[in-house]
Amino acid sequence: MDDLTGKVALVTGAASGIGLATARRFAAADAALILVDRNAGRLAAAVESLGAGRHRGVTMDVTDEAAWTKLADEIDRDAGRLDILVNNAGFGVFRSIADTSLDHWRAIMAVNLDSVFLATKHLLPLLARSGSGAIVNMSSIRGIAAAANTGSYCAAKGAVRMFTKATALECAALGNGVRANSVHPGHIATPLSAGVHADPAIAARLLADIPVGRIGTPDEIADAILFLASDASKYMTGAELVIDGGSTAQ
Incomplete structure (x- = not known):
């Protein structure tokens, strides 16, 4: 599981949080990395921390199809292959259905769902x-x-779950050797969730819904991603791995 020697891996949303933790796990396992993020400054720092000589950062909008076409051509030219794709980029702003504008809905879908489709299609x-x-x-x-108040986010992440399964079945039917699995984190301490977790009242409500009594860490999710990316899970495809401290077991 800890050996990705000779493999090329691409991670989106790689400049912070779960994406950066995953990149660190992959680098420690000896993979060559392509890190994708829209924040150029944080991305450059991430690449430098991992070893800029071997790993590459790409600043791009993951919802831009032309950017994916260009990146696929560059990977083909420079590496000639890609072994691992981690579609991690995403965000959520939680609102009631009544307070959700069509623009907000489309933004949630674009980053959380469209980017997964575009990366999969072109890579x-x-x-x-x-x-x-x-x-x-x-x-x-x-x-x-x-x-409640997570309608757009639920819709996007539920669609990612089913798109993953459809991808797995299509690849199995083609016999192309590609596996696809999804990861389902619970409440994780990331920069995106820091504001929420900093509110004592909200944090108390969250903890009350987590049987193990604590918020998860990005490293705990990265460990699961490394497992699914490695040959240790070579008989897994179309599966969903839930890492939530027992929240969905209730």
Whole structure:
């Protein structure tokens, strides 16, 4: 599981949080990394921390199809293959249905769902070329169990879950060796969630819903992603891995 020697891995949303933790795990396992993020400053720092000589940062909008076409061509030219794709980029702003504008809905769908489709579509030929490609898509417990005031986020993450399964079945039917699985974190301490967790009242409510009594860490999710990306999970495809401290077991 800890050996990705000779493999090329691409991680979106890689400049912070779960994406950066995943990049660190992959680098420690000896993968060559392509880190994608829209924040150029944080991305440059992330690449430098991992070893800029071997790893590459790409500043881009993951909802831009032309950017994915360009990146796929560059990977084909420079590496000739891609072994691992981690579609991690995403965000959520939680509102009631009545307070959700169409623009907000579309923004949530674009980053959380459209980017997964675009990356898969344009990078699948390279993953198939490797003979044992692995796709890991970031969903959420909200892709399995809904909650009030999370309609757009639930819809996007639920769609990621089902798109992952459809991708897995399509690749199996093609016999191209590509596996696809989804990860479903619960409440995790990331920069995006820091504001929420800093509110004592909200934090208390969250903890009350987590049987193990604590918020998860990005490293705990990164460990699961490393497992799904590695040969240790080579018989897993179309599966969903829930890491939530027991929240969805209730």
